[in-house]
Amino acid sequence: NAGVTQTPKFQVLKTGQSMTLQCAQDMNHEYMSWYRQDPGMGLRLIHYSVGAGITDQGEVPNGYNVSRSTTEDFPLRLLSAAPSQTSVYFCASRGGGDSTYEQYFGPGTRLTVT
Amino acid sequence: GNSVTQMEGPVTLSEEAFLTINCTYTATGYPSLFWYVQYPGEGLQLLLKATKADDKGSNKGFEATYRKETTSFHLEKGSVQVSDSAVYFCALSESWNKLSFGAGTTVTVRA
Helix, strand or coil, X not given: CCCEEEECCEEEECCCCCEEEEEEECCCCCEEEEEEECCCCCXXXXXXXXXXCEEEECCCCCCEEECCCCCCEXXXXXXXXXXXXXXXXXXXXXXXXXXXXXXXXCCCEEEEEC | CCEEEECCCCEEEECCCCEEECEEEXXXXXXXXXXXXXXXXXXXXXXXXXXXXXXXXEECCEEXXXXXXXXXXXXXXXXXXXXHCEEEEEEEEEECCEEEECCCEEEEEEC
């Protein structure tokens, strides 16, 4: 199993550009999430999904869109990038049968918006 | 709401020193508690977990005990190595859809 994969690893955008961060998992996990990591703030939840076709907002959803057309994929879209979105983005997944709520993380995408 | 407070770093130690990273939490119910580790340039990996009071999680020489009376989950290792240099995050989860993270503690171990 590859686990959770993310592409790209690094990205530089200009203010106003749009892009999609890709996330895929091969563990047949129902639940997937996107987090952003900023210095001194830990990780904050952006959006999450409980299964194909179902998504919801997390703690910091503004400026981001998600969709979940398959169990495996959960892309994160930046509609019009802003410097405040410079961050490291992590995708995570967990199985529905795990009552301990353990999540598995991808390697991250480091995004810089100039 | 739920929150996690962990000791601020950075922490710099010599090899074979004892490491403690304090973590306390606020939660309305009975959360599961986690320590995640992030090595340089990598994503987060689960280091250990505990799901109920008095449980002790352990892995790679690290230990943490779920203390409900003090709402704490302090991470300890008796003898650190250079390879333990990383950022350590304490986290809790009371529901399937959200982990609440501490700010992270950067640990550097010098040979």
